[in-house]
Amino acid sequence: MAFSPRNLSVLAYANGFTLWLYKTRDRLRDVDDGRYFDAAADLLANGDMVMVTAADGARLAAAAVESGGCRLSPVN
Secondary structure, eight states: OOOOGGGEEEEEEETTEEEEEEEOSSOHHHHTSTTTTGGGTTTOOTTOEEEEEETTEEEEEEEEEETTEEEEEEOO
């Protein structure tokens, strides 16, 4: 499946930092695709945190906005 902007919500915002929630029926391996969040590049900023809830689990990730796209890196 693909990224759906309707499933991305702001949970908290302060001092230029945003905590997001993204809920999807996709599997985590699909969300981990480096291009999955490209459509959200204009919404997310470097260092924003995204809590992802997927069909097979959940993950906390940091956003890295690049030219023309956005990648999420899991936080350990």
